[in-house]
Amino acid sequence: MDNTKGIIFNIQRFSVHDGPGIRTVVFEKGCPLRCKWCANPESQIQSPQVAWTKSKCIGCSSCVNSNLKLKPYFSYDELFWENYDDAERDAIDRACPSKALHVIGYETTVDQVLKQIDRDEIFYGDEEGGLTISGGEPLMQPQFTYQLLNAAKDNGINTAIETTGFADAADFIKIAGKLDYLLMDIKTLDDDVHKSVTGVSNEVILNNFKLIKEAYPELPIHVRTPVIPGVNDSEKAISDIADFIRGYSNVRYELLKYHRLGEGKYTSLHRSYMMGEVELNQTLFEGLRKFEFNNISSQLEDEGWQGI
Ligand code: SF4
Structure with missing residues (x-):
C-alpha cells in the first residue's frame, strides 16, 4: 500500500498527445x-478551488438558498462566493443540480x-x-x-x-x-x-x-x-x-x-x-x-x- 498523498484535478484516458502511444x-x-x-x-x-460554468447554470438559485458556508450569491447575472472549505465539497456537489458550481481538484x-x-x-x-x-x-x-x-x-x-x-x-x-x-x-x-x-x-x-x-x-x-x-x-x-x-x-x-x-x-x-x-x-x-x-x-x- 502506498498512501502518499497528492492533489490532482483530472485523469484523462486514451491520450495520444502526451508521450508515445496511448497514455x-x-x-x-x-x-x-x-x-x-x-x-x-x-x-x-495547488489547493482545490471553486469554479462556476455560466453556460451550465440553469438559474435555479439552489446554491444561493442552500446553507453553504461558501455563501454563493448572484450579482449582475454572475455567481460569486466567499471562502471555500474543502469539508463542503460534497455539499456543493449536491447543491447544484447542473454541476455549474463545482470544485476543481x-x-x-x-x-x-x-x-x-x-x-x-x-x-x-x-x-x-x-x-x-x-x-x-x-x-x-x-x-x-x-x-x-x-x-x-x-x-x-x-x-x-x-x-x-x-x-x-x-x-x-x-x-x-x-x-x-x-x-x-x-x-x-x-x-x-x-x-x-x-x-x-x-x-x-x-x-x-x-x-x-x-x-x-x-x-x-x-x-x-x-x-x-x-x-x-x-x-x-x-x-x-x-x-x-x-x-x-x-x-x-x-x-x-x-x-x-x-x-x-x-x-x-x-x-x-x-x-x-x-x-x-x-x-x-x-x-x-x-x-x-x-x-x-x-x-x-x-x-x-x-x-x-
Ligand atoms: S445551483 Fe447551479 S444551476 Fe442553480 S443557480 Fe446555482 S450554479 Fe446555477
Whole structure:
C-alpha cells in the first residue's frame, strides 16, 4: 500500500498527445509559472478551488438558498462566493443540480491513482503507451510524483512527465531516474521575455535541462515550444532554442500552436484572460514549422537524433 498523498484535478484516458502511444494522463494541481497563455488556469493554484460554468447554470438559485458556508450569491447575472472549505465539497456537489458550481481538484493517494491506471493497461500496447504525469507542474509535488512513477514502473508501466522544468534540481534528477520519456517546454531563451510572460527566469529551466541530460544521456527528451504571438513567433526565437538543444543526443523538438481553448476557464474562475484578442497567424506558424524542420529536426535526424 502506498498512501502518499497528492492533489490532482483530472485523469484523462486514451491520450495520444502526451508521450508515445496511448497514455493515461494524471494532471497534478499547482504550477510555479503564470504563463499568460496558459490553457489550464485551473491547474495553477495547488489547493482545490471553486469554479462556476455560466453556460451550465440553469438559474435555479439552489446554491444561493442552500446553507453553504461558501455563501454563493448572484450579482449582475454572475455567481460569486466567499471562502471555500474543502469539508463542503460534497455539499456543493449536491447543491447544484447542473454541476455549474463545482470544485476543481481533490486529494488522492498513489494507490488510488494506480487502481485507475490499471484499467487502462490493456490499451498501452507492448511497450509504447503508459502513464504521463502532467499539470500544473508535476515537480511541484515531488514526493507524490516520485512514488507514483515508482509504483507504475514496479507494475511494468511506461512512464513520462510533462514539465516546465522549473523545479528543485535534486528533485528533478531523482524523479527523472524513474522516467522512460520526458516532455519539457522551452519557451524562449530570452530571459527578460521569459520573466515577463511566465513570471519566472528561464535560468533554472535551462540548467535543469543540462543536468538531466548529463545524468541520463539516454533518456529521450521531447522539447516543445508553444509558439505565442508576440513572444516567440520568430525565426530568431526558434533558432536560439535550436542552438541550445543542438549537441545533446536523444532529443526531439516540436513547435506547438498557440490556441485560445482555455479562455472560457478564466471566466469560470472569475479571472481575466491575459492574451486579449490576439490570434496566431497561421501562415507565420506554418513558415516557422518549415523553418524548424529545415534547420532543426532534419539536422537532428542527420545527426542520429529523432526529429519530428
Ligand atoms: S445551483 Fe447551479 S444551476 Fe442553480 S443557480 Fe446555482 S450554479 Fe446555477
